[in-house]
Amino acid sequence: MTLAWLCLMWVFLSATVATLPLRIQFIPGAILLVAGPVLIIVIGLQVGFVFSVIALAAYVSMFRNPLLFLLARLRGRKIEVPR
Incomplete structure (x- = not known):
């Protein structure tokens, strides 16, 4: 049950960070970018491989640009970051 609450909190936090201006998104987005694979691994251990693959697909879809x-x-490669 705790895993479900952590996953829901991660989703709502990532949606909240997405609404912030781009210059403010960097630090909270980086934290969510690192926390995502940890949650995906825990999902795979507790629920099963299929659900971790689904979570990984959602993670890559949400964070494709970063x-x-x-x-x-x-x-x-040198990439220009928008200001």
Whole structure:
């Protein structure tokens, strides 16, 4: 039951952060970006693999731009960040 509440809280927090101006989104978004895989792993351990794959698909869908940015940075590309 606690896992369900943590997942719901993560979803509502990520929706709230998405409504913030872009310059303020960075730190809370980074925290949510790191917390997501932790929740996905716990979902996989407690509920099952299928639900963790569904959660991973939702995570990648929500954070596709930051994940693409991190992937480009890891490849050594210089990306301009909007102000």
